Amino acid sequence: MRFSLTAEQQAFARALDGILGGADVPAVNRHAADGKYEPVTALWGRLAEAGVAGLLVPEDLGGTGGTAIDLVLAFDRLGFHGVPGPWIETAAVGAILAEPELQAAIVDGSARITVAAPPWTPYALDPDVATSVYLASDRGFGRADAGERYASVDPTRTLASVSAAEERPRDPSMRARALDTAALACAATLIGAGERMLAMTVEYVIQRRQFGRAIGEFQAIKHALADVRVALDFAHPVLHGAARALAARDPLAARDVSAAKVVASSAAAASAAVALQSHGAIGYTREADLSIWYLRTRALLGAWGTAGQHRARVLGSLTGPLAGY
Numbered sequence: 001m002r003f004s005l006t007a008e009q010q011a012f013a014r015a016l017d018g019i020l021g022g023a024d025v026p027a028v029n030r031h032a033a034d035g036k037y038e039p040v041t042a043l044w045g046r047l048a049e050a051g052v053a054g055l056l057v058p059e060d061l062g063g064t065g066g067t068a069i070d071l072v073l074a075f076d077r078l079g080f081h082g083v084p085g086p087w088i089e090t091a092a093v094g095a096i097l098a099e100p101e102l103q104a105a106i107v108d109g110s111a112r113i114t115v116a117a118p119p120w121t122p123y124a125l126d127p128d129v130a131t132s133v134y135l136a137s138d139r140g141f142g143r144a145d146a147g148e149r150y151a152s153v154d155p156t157r158t159l160a161s162v163s164a165a166e167e168r169p170r171d172p173s174m175r176a177r178a179l180d181t182a183a184l185a186c187a188a189t190l191i192g193a194g195e196r197m198l199a200m201t202v203e204y205v206i207q208r209r210q211f212g213r214a215i216g217e218f219q220a221i222k223h224a225l226a227d228v229r230v231a232l233d234f235a236h237p238v239l240h241g242a243a244r245a246l247a248a249r250d251p252l253a254a255r256d257v258s259a260a261k262v263v264a265s266s267a268a269a270a271s272a273a274v275a276l277q278s279h280g281a282i283g284y285t286r287e288a289d290l291s292i293w294y295l296r297t298r299a300l301l302g303a304w305g306t307a308g309q310h311r312a313r314v315l316g317s318l319t320g321p322l323a324g325y
Helices: 007-021 027-035 036-049 066-081 087-097 102-110 170-207 218-246 251-283 292-300 305-318
Strands: 113-116 132-137 138-152 158-168
Touching: 007 027, 007 036, 007 066, 036 251, 066 087, 066 170, 066 218, 087 102, 087 113, 087 132, 087 170, 113 158, 113 218, 132 158, 132 170, 170 251, 218 251, 251 292, 251 305
Parallel strands: 113 132
Antiparallel strands: 132 138, 138 158
């Protein structure tokens, strides 16, 4: 199976890097942590103009009509640059389950939705950034009310309970595809974040000196970073394989998505741990940019299905019928 990107996909990734590289995303995150969401919505508008929000929306509604492969590419870059906000909920779930009018609004960035899908995602993310809140259950998909707010380990994220949904029936297979797409987007975000933390750590250990030497020269540091590099390199093909299976509507796509979420979570967690250990005391502070990616990773490990839930689906595919949502 070929996992190489097309010329158009490579150009899209470079365009996103260009937008986000000049957007001071760490500052946007710090504003979000202080409850100031205007920079978040401004960045959202720029990314929507670039086509991120409407990647999965059909072309006749203004979207690009892309596939899970395009979504993985975009969310890898969102994770690498640490973009905050309910992007998974909007561009993955909403783009599939929303009504046509809402899908069109998602494309132009005027609609930013958040979704709770218990038990996989029991709370709605960032209801104060979103323009509307939805509930995706086995009964359907519809508007809901955001209730009590809860703090996240990631200070840029706010969680809310959801109630009083007006659910409209949806084909169960469509709901399952939307939730698989969300889990896949989450996995891509984790891998992007893992790559960013590795890059930050390599740069830091080259500059930081102890006993007259850069700490990156110490064997213990080299081995730890090499282990992270291997973990991320193994995660990439699993992620892209799952994206291709989902795009092709492969009957075993759900298994592949769960495998990707497990492997991506493990690789990102390893990258976060090594980054924190290598940075030392400065890595524990909110002032260090590392904290943005470290805490985002901690939050995403359990988002859109925990490792235990996804491992159970992989196991089920090997021992019996593949479990759904």
